[in-house]
């Protein structure tokens with residue numbers, strides 16, 4: 001009786017994400033999933049060169065992997081990058097700049113889904129941040145329960161740098177990690193924290209000298225739940241996170257409408273166009289030098 005009640009509770013708390021994840025016909029998988037047969041811990045590596053920017057296929061692949069991890073009873077999930085410079089460059093700017101409207105609606109729904117899937121993941125989650133993590137990359141990291149970062153990287157919700165106001169639920173993910181006054185200042189500045197600054201303010205929990213060390217620290221965090229009943233742990237996490245999640249679940253259509261209006265606004269499109277052009281220019285000049 002109790003078990004069915006608990007399972008019912010989980011069903012209520014976890015929004016149903018029944019998206020069939022079809023990653024594109026690309027040859028290389030967009031995510032790499034390895035489960036350590038000794039520890040039972042799953043490592044999910046983002047694998048979309050050059051910067052793991054989040055497009056529909058990559059986000060669907062992340063959701064598919066999380067669903068698999070929850071289904072195969074892994075003891076925990078470590079999110080990291082197959083790229084040793086960039087954890088995740090955030091949303092793919094090609095999806096936002098002069099977007100196809102139908103695709104933008106799908107893109108935004110998947111963006112909401114990937115945050116929900118990671119934020120509510122029933123197993124313990126940790127991010128081994130082995131590269132830069134701006135905007136949506138920072139969001140993935142803050143959706144995890146623990147964060148270990150390598151030196152000389154940057155992390156933060158920098159949306160105001162390109163004319164965007166992060167959606168309420170994105171701000172809530174920041175507020176689940178940072179004190180309000182600091183989150184407000186960082187959001188309004190579009191601040192990218194250095195690794196040392198991020199540790200100082202609590203945006204990350206530890207610094208590691210190498211990816212291997214970061215993965216080991218994330219495993220240690222996951223091991224800290226070894227004495228907790230997995231079902232009770234999962235329910236407790238979902239219960240604590242429910243108020244933030246419900247703010248999105250209660251009005252996904254409203255969030256989508258607000259996003260469409262904002263992303264199609266001249267403010268954003270002009271800001272984004274200039275920002276994207278500057279990025280490409282930087283990349284071209286780098287290529288010119290090498």
Ligand SMILES: CCCCC/C=C/C(=O)SCCNC(=O)CCNC(=O)[C@H](O)C(C)(C)COP(=O)(O)OP(=O)(O)OC[C@H]1O[C@@H](n2cnc3c(N)ncnc32)[C@H](O)[C@@H]1OP(=O)(O)O
Pocket residue numbers: 050051053085086088089090091092093094096132134135136137158159164165166167170263279280281282283284286
């Ligand atoms: C609507 C907003 C909702 C709120 C939540 C989330 C919003 C977002 O996530 S919007 C995206 C914000 N992302 C960024 O501001 C990051 C921009 N990128 C960078 O700062 C850097 O690329 C880097 C630090 C991530 C990596 O630097 P580096 O290793 O030097 O690589 P390059 O800058 O030379 O870039 C290589 C290559 O990748 C392209 N690129 C970079 N970021 C993105 C991106 N987010 N989307 C699409 N493409 C991206 C860049 O233009 C280069 O392309 P090529 O010119 O073709 O080489």
